[in-house]
Amino acid sequence: MSQKSRFLPYGRQTLDKKDINAVIKVLKKDYITQGPLITKFENAFSKYVGSKYAVSCSSGTAALHLSCLALGLKPGKKLVTSPISFVASANCGEFVGAKISFVDVDDKKFNLSTQKLEQKLKKEKIDVVVVIHMAGHPADLRKLRELKKKYKFKLIEDACHALGGKYKKSKIGSCDYSDICTFSFHPVKNITTGEGGMITTNDKKIYEKLKQLRSHGINKSSNQFLNRKLAFDYNGKKNMWYYEMGHLGFNYRLTDFQSALGISQLRKINNIIKKKRIIAKLYDKKLSNNNLISIPAHQSDIIHAYHLYTIMVDFKKLGKTRNQVMEELRKKSIGTQVLYIPIHYQPYYYNKYKYKIGSFPQSEKYYNNCLSIPIFPDLSRKEINHIIKTLLKVIN
Ligand SMILES: Cc1ncc(COP(=O)(O)O)c(C=O)c1O
Incomplete structure (x- = not known):
């Protein structure tokens, strides 16, 4: 179709030859799923946004679900978000059995109103707040951090709209004001991996939990094995096949060829x-x-x-x-x-x-x-x- 007559959607991916070649290169290799490019993409991403850690996953929805799990959200706990977002921003709380409620948006940027949030926090204990940087305009993170300290909730930035954005001196994703930041790489977003997502955090414990939960809750690191008899042979050597599942996790992994696309897209x-x-x-x-x-x-x-x-x-x-x-x-x-x-x-x-x-x-x-x-x-x-x-x- 010619440039002149093509249909113009509200958003779409922009892929060039370098992106396509990066994917093809991986498809010709031995490891197309859990290969080396996953960590490479995560490292490049955390470097770009300025966070200590990044964990890739299969979608922005998976990123939100894993984040709720890692923050210990469960039945009996409460999550607050704003009604103006994609349903996944609230669904993530439902996935883990928490109670969901909403706080209205402000009248200019249509981000969660911190004034209305504080009114709610004065009345009830909230465990997790999910704030959306609507359309890519960062929310009032300074005020949210202040409220977080005062009312002791965990803050997730649903940054699916905001990769490349900045709040004051901090890149969105740095987690300078929050516990966790989540991203989506759906084709309408600022960079794409087809489907895909990323979670950033500065907290090592959260990071380690996220990594396990993303892959069935499985742990392969020998110093953490609980069943030592099964884990090691009588010479004290780790059994090569051994792994342990300590938590109920999911298969929310990103593939190596998606990571190749992510690395290439992130450069731009x-x-x-x-x-x-x-x-x-x-x-x-x-x-x-x-x-x-x-x-x-x-x-x-x-x-x-x-x-x-x-x-x-x-x-x-x-x-x-x-x-x-x-x-x-x-x-x-x-x-x-x-x-x-x-x-x-x-x-x-x-x-x-x-x-x-x-x-x-x-x-x-x-x-x-x-x-x-x-x-x-x-x-x-x-x-x-x-x-x-x-x-x-x-x-x-
Ligand atoms: C604000 C927001 N949160 C979460 C998601 C879910 O991301 P994904 O489609 O990658 O699961 C989206 C995607 O539309 C979104 O816009």
């Missing part, structure tokens, strides 16, 4: 962010004069990772439904998306926790107006202009 992250920020600036400039459109907020002390570029549209004033607008844009090869339907609107959650429309007004207001428009690095100037021009024609 600064360039990817640079290009996305240029596109966002163009959108900001051209869309801000339309009084039916609000452009995304941008705090001065952060670097926005622009996983998404989400505008708010006053559909009521416009006199068209969002569906109509999306359809009109689709006819011009422009893909848009609604990210996200508030999680408490999902039947699983409202049936279980008895949420109603109106439970989280700011999230609901966001949902009624949001529209994510295409942003990915290889959008050409021509395509960007086409998006801007068409959007201004449709929303007018």
Whole structure:
């Protein structure tokens, strides 16, 4: 398909020859799953974000699940997150039998409102808070760290949108303000491994637990074996085949060829962010004069990772439904998306926790107006202009 006429989704992978060759090279080797590139990718990732440790896994969802397990979340404990995210941000608590509740988002960046979180913390003990850097705009991590110290909860940054972003002097993923940070490498994210995820932490114990849980809860290190008789022969030598399962874990491993792709993609992250920020600036400039459109907020002390570029549209004033607008844009090869339907609107959650429309007004207001428009690095100037021009024609 020619550049001119291709369909432009809200986000997509950008793969070049180097990425493809890196994968092919591994596919020709002996180890295509648990080979040396997994550790290489983890080391490169932790170096890039500035964390002590990184553990790769099979998806962003697996990263969140493993994180909840590693932090000891279980039945009888409570997890809080915000309704404006992908369902996985809440589901991870459900996976381990914890009780889930939500705190509404703020009215500008649509991240979890720290003010509303504190109101909740004053009333009840919360064990884990999952904060989302919505669209790639870092949440208020300084305030969250302050609350974490005061109210003694564990903090997970669901950073699936924010690879390449920065909060003050810290790269997202450094865990300077949190216990754990999780990432997704789904193709719409800032880098991809097909499916894939990463967890970062600065805590050695958490790191070791994560590594075991990712691979069936199995331990292969002889100094930790509990059943010494089975583990060693009568010469005191470790039996070559021996391993122990101390915890109930999963197969959430990333493969070696996915890691090869991850390493290759990570080399380009600064360039990817640079290009996305240029596109966002163009959108900001051209869309801000339309009084039916609000452009995304941008705090001065952060670097926005622009996983998404989400505008708010006053559909009521416009006199068209969002569906109509999306359809009109689709006819011009422009893909848009609604990210996200508030999680408490999902039947699983409202049936279980008895949420109603109106439970989280700011999230609901966001949902009624949001529209994510295409942003990915290889959008050409021509395509960007086409998006801007068409959007201004449709929303007018
Ligand atoms: C905020 C957020 N959390 C978690 C996930 C889950 O990641 P994955 O699709 O890799 O499982 C996503 C992906 O859509 C996400 O956007």
